[in-house]
Structure formats: C-alpha cells, structure tokens
Amino acid sequence: MTETKNYLNDGSTIRSWLLTTDHKRIAVLYMVSITFFFLFGGAAAVLIRLELLTPEGDMMRADTYNKLFSLHGIIMVFFFLIPSIPSVLGNFLIPIMIGARDMAFPKLNLLSWYIFMTGGLFSLVTILVGGVDTGWTFYTPYSSTYANTYVLLAAAGIFIAGFSSILTGLNFIVTIHLLRAPGMHWFRLPLFVWTHYATSLIFVLGTPVLAVTLALLGVERILGVGIFDPALGGDPLLFQHLFWFYSHPAVYIMILPGMGVVSELMACFSRKPIFGYGFVAMAGLGIAVLSFLVWGHHMFVSGQSVYAGLVFSFLSMLVAIPSAVKVFNWTATMYKGTIFLKTPMLYALGFIGLFTVGGLTGISLATLPFDVHVHDTYFIVAHFHYIMVGSAVMAYLGGIHFWWPKITGRIYSEWWGRVSALVVFFGFNLAFFPQFVLGYLGNPRRYHQYPGEFQVFHIMSSLGATILGLGYLLPLCYLTWSLKYGRKSSDNPWHAKGLEWETSSPPPTHNFVTTPIVNEPPYNYGQPHREEEIGEGEPAKHHVEKAEVES
Amino acid sequence: MFGGGPTAQPAHGSPQTAVQRPLPDIASLVRPPPTLRVGEVESQVLARGGFVPTYGSPRRTEGQAMNQSIPILPDAASTSASEVDLLSLTLLSITVVFSVGIACAIGYFALRYWHTRDVNRKLHESVKAHWQIELTWSLIPLIILMVMFSWGADTFDHYHEPPENPIEINVVAKQWMWKIGHESGPREINALHIPIGRPVRLTMISEDVIHSFYVPAFRNKQDVLPGRYTTMWFEATKPGTYHLFCAEFCGTDHSRMIGQVIVQSPADHAAWLESQPVASAAERGRRLMDSSGCLQCHGSDGNRFGPPLNGLFGRQVVLKDGSRHTVDESYIRRAILEPQTQMRAGFQPIMPSFDGKLTPEQVFDFTMYLKSVADANGPVAGPGPDTNVREENQP
Amino acid sequence: MNVRYSSPQTVPLALPYDNADQQREAAVFGMWIFLATEVLFFGSLFVAYIVYRYEFPAAFKAGSSHLSMMSGAVMTAVLLLGSLLVAISDVLIRRHVQDSDPRKAIVRNLTITTFLGVVFLSLEFYEWGQLIHEGSFPGPQFNLTRFAESGAGGRSPEMFFCLFFFMTGLHAFHMIIGIALVGGVGIALYRTDNIARHANLLENIGLYWHFVDIIWVFLFPLFYLVEA
DSSP: OOOOOOTTTSOOSHHHHHTOOOHHHHHHHHHHHHHHHHHHHHHHHHHHHHHTTSSSOOSSOHHHHHHHHHHHHHHHIIIIIHHIIIIIIIHHHHHHHHTOSSOSOHHHHHHHHHHHHHHHHHHHHHHHHTOOOSTTTTOTTIIIIIOOSOHHHHHHHHHHHHHHHHHHHHHHHHHHHHOOOTTOOGGGSOHHHHHHHHHHHHHHHHHHHHHHHHHHHHHHHHHOOOSSOGGGTOOHHHHHHHHHHHHHHHHHHHHHHHHHHHHHHHHHHHTSOOTTHHHHHHHHHHHHHHGGGOGGGGOTTTTOOHHHHHHHHHHHHHHHHHHHHHHHHHHHHHTTOOBOOOHHHHHHHHHHHHHHHHHHHHHHHHSHHHHHHHTTBHHHHHHHHHHIIIIIIHHHHHHHHHHHHHHHSEEOOHHHHHHHHHHHHHHHHHHHHHHHHHHHHTOBSSOSSOOGGGHHHHHHHHHHHHHHHHHHHHHHHHHHHHHHHSEEOOSOTTOOOSGGGGSOSSOOTTSOSSOBOOOSOTTOOOSOOOOOOOSSSOOOOSOOOOOOBOO | OOOOOSSOOOOOOOSSOTTOOOOSSHHHHSOOOOOOOOOHHHHHHHHTTOOOOOOSSOOOBTTBOOOOSOOSSOOOOBTTHHHHHHHHHHHHHHHHHHHHHHHHHHHHHHHHTBTTOOOOOOOOGGGGOHHHHHHHHHHHHHHHHHHHHHHHHHHHHHHHSOOSSOEEEEEEEETTEEEEEETTSOEEESEEEEETTSEEEEEEEESSSOEEEEEGGGTEEEEEOBSSOEEEEEEBOSOEEEEEEEOSOOSTTGGGOOEEEEEEOHHHHHHHHHTOOOOOHHHHHHHHHHHTTTHHHHTSTTOOOSOOOTTOTTOEEEBTTSOEEEOOHHHHHHHHHOGGGSOBTTSOSOOOOOTTTSOHHHHHHHHHHHHHTTTOOSSOOSSSOOOOOOOTTOO | OOOOOOOGGGSOOOTTOSSHHHHHHHHHHHHHHHHHHHHHHHHHHHHHHHHHHHHOHHHHHHHHHTSOHHHHHHHHHHHHHHHHHHHHHHHHHTOOOTTOOHHHHHHHHHHHHHHHHHHHHHHHHHHHHHHHHTTOSSSTTOOOGGGTTTTOOTTHHHHHHHHHHHHHHHHHHHHHHHHHHHHHHHHHHHHOSOGGGGHHHHHHHHHHHHHHHHHHHHHHHHHHSSOO
C-alpha cells in the first residue's frame, strides 16, 4: 500500500533536508538541534547539582564550577529556550494555522537555521577549548578586563545566534500580517499565533541591542579600551543597562510562546473557546510592550539611583497584570467545559500552577526591599527556573505532545506520557522549591561551596533534579520509539479546532490541498457536552464543521 | 600601583592591573589567572584572629549557640530585618493564596466537568459579558500590587536615607577578600565588628571587579563598584556573629569571599576597640597630608594655591563650569584622583592626580580627616606643623 | 528598440504568495522590519554616545575638533545625492510610458550612486588613515598627550574615538553592503530587457540605501559638529 505524500516522505535525501525551504522540515531540523543543545546544558546542570550535594567544593575546582554554570546558562537560554517553541512549533504551525502554504520568506527561514547552527558551533567550540566563566550575564569589568576564559568565543556564538532570532521574528511578523487565508481575520487567529506575533516584536526590537552590547564588549577585550571599565573611564553600569534592555524582554520571548501553547491546549482539552479570547490576545501584546520598560529591576542594588529603582519597581508590578489576566482566563476556560486530562493537558495545567508561583515570586522580587535581600541568591535562581523550566519547558513538552501526531503522523503511549508529566512536575518542584528557602536564608547564587547549614536544602534540590532529569529522558525515549512503532494517527486525533487539524497528519508539503476559507470564530467547539474519549486515533464522532473548499 | 606611606601599606602589587595595556594580539586575550596575594598588614590582621572561611563546619562564635535545627529564616539582627520579614511574609501569603486558589479552582473544575460526567454545562448569558469580569480581576490584583509597591518603596527609601551620626566604615573589596577600615582606626580582613544600637554606614569601593556586600541577617546588600563609591547603612540589634557574603560573581574564588559581621554589646565593642592599638583614620589622614605634600598647596599662609581644607567637608562649592557640588566622599575622591575633571572656580587648575599613588584606604583615611575638621576654622588640627588658614578665596 | 514594459506582475511568483501585489507588499514590509532592527542596532550605540557625551563633554569637544568638518560635509552631500538618484530610479522603474526607455537612465543613476558610495568610503578611509597616523585609534597606541590642555580628564578622549570608529565603522560596513547591492541591481538591470522584473528588488535596496544614509545624517553632526 503506497503511503500518502506528505512533507516527511517528499524527498528523503540528506540534500532534500539540508536544503529544504519547507517550514515544516526546518521546524524538524530545529527540533533535533535544540534537543542536542538541551542535553549539553542538562549535563552541565547534572554536574552542578552533584557538586552542590556537599558544602565543600570537593568535586571540581572553583574555575570548573564557574564555567559549568556559565555554559549551562548560555546554552539553555540562547540555544534551547529562546528557539524552542518559536523555531520548532512556531515554524511548523504558524503558516498552517493561518491557512498559508509557507512562511513569507522560506529561504530566509532556512538561513535562520544555518545561522543558529553556526552560533551553536561557536558555543560548542567554546566548551571544547576551555569554556567561559563570566556567567551568561557577562558583567563588566570582570568579563571585559579580568576574565581569562574564552569570553569572545562565547559572545560571538550568542551574537551570531541572535541574527537567527531576528530573521525568525521578521518572518513571523510578515507572514502573520500578509499571508492569512481568506476569512482569517485577526480576531479569528488562534492565540498561539497572537503570542508568537507578540514574541516576534520582541525578537525584532530587542535582539539588536544585545548584539551591539556584545560587540562593544568584544571591542573592549580586544583593544583594551575602557568602554565599560572604570579604570579606563568607562561605566560598568552602562553594560548592565544595555545587557538587561535585551535580556529582560528575552525572558518574555521565552514565556510568551509557551502561553500561546497553553491557550491551545486549554481550549482543546476543555472543549471550549478560551475565556476572554480578545483580552488574552491583547494581554500578550501588553506583555511584549511592557517588557521593554522594566529592565532596571535587575539592578536595584547595582548602584543605580533610588528614583530609577522606584520607577522600575512600579513598572514591573504593572507587567504582572496581563500575566494574571491570562492565568484567570485559562482557569475560567475550564468552567463548564468538558475536561480531558490527556498528557498535553497535564503539562498545560502544570504550566498554569507553576507559572502562578513563578509570577508571584516575580512580583515579590519587584518589591524593592525584598529584592535587596534576595538579589543574587538562590531565590532568584528558583524564581527564574519556575518560569523557564516549570513553565516554558513544560509548555514546550505539552506542545510537542499535542502536535506530535500532526508533525510525525504517529501516536505515542498515553500512559508513558502521563507518567512522565507527573515525574517532571514532581521532580521540578522538589528541585526548585527548596531553593526559595535557601535564597531567603541568604545562600548566594553562583557559589561553588556554601556554609554547612544550607546542605539539607541542596540535597533535596539535587534529588529533585535527578528525578526531573529522568522525567526528561522518558519522552526522549517513548517519542522516538513512537516514530517507528507508534500507532498511525488520523488527521485530527484530538478532535481539535484549528486549521492545522483540517489537513492530514502529517501535512502535505504545501500544507493544504486547496486554500481553506475561514468562516467561524476560533475554538468553535459549540455547546460543551459530555464526550467520549479522544486521542486514540479513531475517526471523530464529534461533528466537525468542514471549511468550504474552493479552488 | 600602591606607593609607600608613613603607615605600613599592603606590599602586594595588583593581581590584575587593569591599567596595564596589553598589545592587541592573541596572547593578550589570555591573561595569567589573578592570584590572591596577602600583604603585610593583612597577614598581621589575620594573625590577630581575622576570619578564615571554612566550609562544612558549623559556625561557633562568641555568645551564639549553634543552631542544630533546619533553618528556615535567617537571624533577624537589624532594625530593618523585621520590617522586611513582615513584607516578605505578606508577599508569601499573597503567593500562597493565589497559587492555592488557582490550583483548587483547576482541581475542582477538572473533577466536576470531567468529560464523562453529565452535568449542566450551559453557560449563563451574563458570563459571556466578559469585560466586567476581566476588569474585576485586573483591578483587584492592580490594587494589591500598588499596595505592595508603596510599602516596598517606603522601606526602600528608608534604606537610602542617610542615618544620623553613623559609625563610618570603609570597605575595599578585591578579589577575593573584604578589607575593612574603621574610622576609629582598626583594620580588619573579612570581618566587621560593630556595636548594637548605633547606625553603621559603609562607604565601599572595589579595586577590581564588581562585588556585593551582603549580610543576610540585616536583609541588606549593596553592589561594590570599581571607580566610584557606593554606600549602605544598617543598625544592628542583636549581638552575635552573622554571615557576610560576596553576592556578585567576581571570579574564581567568589564563593570563598565570605566573612563575618560580629555584632557586640556597646561594652564589648568598646573593649574590642581598646584592644586594637592603631591610630584613628583621621589621624592617619592628617599624617598623610604631610607625607604626600598636600600642605604645600593647601596649608600654609601666603604660599597657597589650593582651597583650604578646614571647613570644607559638607559645604557647597562652585566649579569652573558653574555647577554647584556638595563636598562629600565621592567629591573628595574625584578631587584627589581626577582633579582635572573637577576644577574649583577661582583656583588655578594645577592639582596633580594621585591616581595610582594612594590606596583606597588612604583616600578614606584622608576623607575621615577632612570630616573631622569640617567645622574647623582656625589652625589645622591634629599633629603636624601648625598653620594659619585664611578664609579668603572661599566661594 | 521599441520595448514594451509590462506591469510588475512579471516578477516571478514565489510559493507562499497568491499574487504579485501580495509578494511585493511582503518584500517591502519585511525590509521595513529589518530596518527597524537596524534602528535598534544603531540606537543602542547612540545611547552609549549620549551617556558618554553627558559624562565627558570636554573630551567630545576636543575629539571632534580633530575631525575634518569639510570632509564630513562632502561625505554627507555625496550620500544625499546618491540617495536622490536611487529614489528617482525607483520612480522610473514603475513608469509605463510608451516609447520611453528608463532603463538607460536607471542604470546611469545607479552607476553614479555606486560611484558616489565608493567616493564616500574613500574619503572615510582616508580620514581614518589620518586619524590612525596621528594616534587617534583607541588602544595602547592612543596619543593622549594631545588632549592635556583640553580639560578632558583621564582617558575620556579615547572614549570619543572609540565610539567614532565603532559607529562610523559599523556604518561603513553597511555602506559596503549597500554599494554591493546597488551595484548589483544596476548590473542586473543593465543586462535584462525586462527591467520590471527587478522592481521589487530595487525598491527594497532603495529603502536600505536611504536608511544607511539617514544613519550618516545623524552621525555627521554628532561626531563632526560638536564644537560648532
């Protein structure tokens, strides 16, 4: 029996993959590459947590430890989290969700991947030749004048990868503006598309500032001039302002796409439109705009003026409002819905809970005296891991599980999926909740060794990290297994709404046989009622309103 | 970089001379690792019982019983600590209430509206009027946030209000140690003895990279920058020994750059001061004026090119470009190290720079001397040749 | 030769697009977004400039006086003329006037613009050479003694030249790319009969060129006109 033609079997040479301009294949390329980088960053984390089991620095030298946490941060932030949802799920889904045949600039899309890999190569080389120990924040004058590790190499890798982000964002914005199918008005777009639009605004406007900052750092290191070094007339705080002007919006790059994924999952597994769709869409844009106004909350004790501190604290409080609005709207979506706790839904619910904790600890940090006490301690580490790991990575995994049948045409084992989700949730909380306590007690971050009374919390944290790592390895195994042995998926195994589910799983190369015409609101699940199972690969019993076909 | 002086000065060269200009080639991109060199004064201080960081063993210190149980809160030992703890508890409560609330709502909805359950799922029309609901759950958090912001801002302001009549302490941070100087004279390494009941003000500077002076028990920290002063103050309330951490990553031994803050009763502190046989910072500063040649321009009658230094500290002065400045620690530091950026109106711009010739400790000593004569008008105080200070040319 | 020109619909249609207008709109929109990223790129440097000019006014005055205002003015004029010619070409390429041949005019304009761009870079490189020779390049060889009387403290004049070389250097890098693009499209137009095929390309390259020009219009007063 011949297999239907889809993007996966449309050409199977290496050349057809490496020179593809099909956004779906590019998404798969990204998926494989970032998994690879995730393993590197995860290995660094394993070593860090092993060292921290005991208070003394007895497993490795201080320099080695410093390099490990620096590389963990750089790889996880720039080579895993920032590209994860946008470059994998965004690239794959956005054209299909809006009813287009491809991105606006397919060749630019491929170029983005190559640029990303080049930047990643620089980072891998940095690890091989000896690493960098400045932390992913590269504060001067340590990084500009004092560090004798491979700062330039690491900065070059990030600089190059930044252009990948910029081009991806550019592609998304033009695509979403101009390539929507007939009838796909802005307020019929899935929230996944809305949040990626907001994320792209940050990509395009924030990343260049990081590029320039790293370039100036490079100039300072090579020429020995004093742009940021006070001994030569420079201002180390200028570096911090320029760095955080990008890096704060960057954290919203890491969370907004996750919010988009969660919106899709909540709607599908509650069988209801997202409550307050318009507000959630606008909240995403609001987050993107406000994210550019709060960078100084990383610098409350850095020596900036008291007034700056007050202003940034106030604005940081404001940015919490749209995030809260989203959380409330997601929860309200479940009200009078029809709930299925499939694997993606478990990840989505985990996201909501952990994001609430992470976000609320964030506003604790926006409260000035609290931050004065816990800045640069494990409290900060716990806060951002709740957002970046507990929320963003869980959203990524939830999205991968939800769209796995669409991307690969296979169904994974639901039992293993749920078990892994629970293992991840449990391991994550055990790993990072004790760090809140550690931080308030005063244990500073980036500490290779620590006073003995903190040990019990570090042991809990390392144990949790081990369980979390196991939780990540499980999907790697069963998802890969499903590629060959998993049941074949139907077009719409979840019986979900959205243009991506109107085409085959996997989709044909040009996404649709004929251009869809959209004439219904998003998440048009109709009146919720008691339902039978979904996700088994059976044909839908629920009546799906098909879009009209017109050539 | 550090010259000699009348008092014994650290004999170490800078481990990482930022002023050194390597040629722009590959070799310059790899510098030898900075090594911690301990000078003469520092070893004397260490010999007298200065703090040596140890890990893994619990702290046993004067008057403080070792805490066997698992700690959840650090000691609260400053006037601000309990306020911050109350603020933190409120924030924690908000976090718990909302997190648990959301989790319960999710749990309840998941159970009640489980897909096989036959319950009423008809939505009321009113529920579809979203904007009132949205407004409510936007405004309520906004109000809570504004309350927390105001409370926090108020406490933060308090942190930055200059205290009344504080004990002045100088902190010089360098990779990887804290060098502490009391205005009354004693110098310490990685340790700070202070009494309860009096505000203590730290004027801090780094010799190399950014560090951060962090005392969890006081709920206070401040980054220590190279090239300019940063200050912080606290008032201790409970005798004991507390952790001092460096809280800004500064290189290899960042996690070994730790120390102790030893809070003593006033009587104990006075006794400790007695046991430190050194001249006060102001005295050292006055002697520095002799040895550095300051009096040639700033002191004697008829031969004076520079502004008189008595009665200077705390005043407002006018610079050549017309701007007015208050003479504080930062002004003094710039005046000594970068005089050409801060020329006084009515004086010739001929003061040489002492950058590289004075240590940060010496600058502090000198500043303390100027503070001690801030209200003086007559002869120069303290040991040294007696001179008359004219009051002309004082803008 | 009596060549008829058809409408820009002869631009080959790429996969994602339904019609030529959509494709053109996407190309232009994409270029505008790219230019927005460039604004942020240069913008952060302008922020650094503002911070250090506020900090070291004397140094900036002194440093600026070492730059040749005449040379800078000529460079500005050269660039503006080039931009004008590109803009004219952009209008010409979409005109459908019977029996007229804008191709020669367009190619001529683009050639002149390329040439003017090279003139700009030559003047710039020449000035850099002069500055390097007199010890104004930041680094260990920077000649500070020239600034002893200027009232600029420490190494602040070096900061001025740091920003000068970095910002004009970054601009020159963009100019080189721009010259290659303008020259390239000029050659393509010279070789083709159907110039309308390249209408979108010329429009976008024109946008890029104008942008690089505008950056220079800001750089010129900030570096060359401080003392004035």
